[in-house]
Amino acid sequence: xxxxxxxxxxxxxxxxxxxxxxxxxxIRLPDFYTRTHGASITDxxxxxxxxxxxxxxxxxxIGDHNWWLNPAKMFLLLVFLFLAGPASGHALVKAAFxxxxxxxxxxxxxxxxxxxx
Amino acid sequence: MFAGAMAGILVTxxxxxxxxxxxxxxxxxxxxVNMFGTKxxxxxxxxxxxxxxxxxxxxxxxxxxxxxxxxxxxxxxxxFGNLARDDARSTR
Numbered sequence: 358x359x360x361x362x363x364x365x366x367x368x369x370x371x372x373x374x375x376x377x378x379x380x381x382x383x384i385r386l387p388d389f390y391t392r393t394h395g396a397s398i399t400d401x402x403x404x405x406x407x408x409x410x411x412x413x414x415x416x417x418x419i420g421d422h423n424w425w426l427n428p429a430k431m432f433l434l435l436v437f438l439f440l441a442g443p444a445s446g447h448a449l450v451k452a453a454f455x456x457x458x459x460x461x462x463x464x465x466x467x468x469x470x471x472x473x474x
Numbered sequence: 475m476f477a478g479a480m481a482g483i484l485v486t487x488x489x490x491x492x493x494x495x496x497x498x499x500x501x502x503x504x505x506x507v508n509m510f511g512t513k514x515x516x517x518x519x520x521x522x523x524x525x526x527x528x529x530x531x532x533x534x535x536x537x538x539x540x541x542x543x544x545x546x547x548x549x550x551x552x553x554f555g556n557l558a559r560d561d562a563r564s565t566r
Contacts, residue, residue, distance in 0.1 A: 362475070365475065366475050369475060369476070369478070369479040369520075370478075370479075372479070373478070373479050373482030373483065374482070376482060376483060376486040376513065376516075377482055377485055377486055377489075379486070379509075380485065380486040380488075380489030380490060380509075381489065383489060383490060383493045383505070383506065383509065384489055384492060384493055389499060389501055389502055389505075392493070392502065392505060393505060396490075396505050396506075396508065396509045399486060399509055399512065399513070400508075400509065400512050403486075403516075404512055404515070404516055407479065407483075407516050407519070407520065408516075408519065410479075411519060411520065411523060411531075414523065415528070427528045427531055430531045430532065430535060431519070431531055433535060434515070434519070434531065434534060434535050434538060437535070437538055437539070437542075438512070438515070438538060441538065441542040442512065444542075444546075445508055445542055445545045445546060445549070446508075448545070448546055448549045448550075449501060449504060449505060449508070449545070449549050451553075452501065452549040452550070452552055452553035453499070453501040455553050456501075456552065456553060458499055458501055
């Protein structure tokens, strides 16, 4: 197992972990705007780490015929995901805010929250 | 290595589907579908290396472009109710 395989495993593992954590956040968080946070984690951190892992894996083929072709395509995919994920999330939140989607107010102690005495 | 990453991505896709089915507003469903599309891109890319066919990265690239355009179009439709509306005259 070479050093490139170890780096690929680390990148894929952390990326997959970020994806699963973001998915759990998408299920468990209370309102729409906080769920956007969970989805943005998977769209930027998870996706980009997984693509970086694949690029590092492809670097083991340096010297072959047309070895640069697949890393170049994956670099384009990396740049596009890095730009498109936050852009689509911003458009989605702006559309939801314009349509009047509400968020959960945290309970204040004056209004009989769980810690009011 | 690639099989484990594919399994994790499939678990995340299942979680996104649960939110897409349960989502109280339409924007929750758009969020879940957007995340599902991004995870499909990653699944195609990792699956290409899992099956020793790295050409699948072309499909992943095209799917990422289609997913982004689709999300923006559905957001615009849900915000304005009309895809042909001029944004310059309707900023709010």
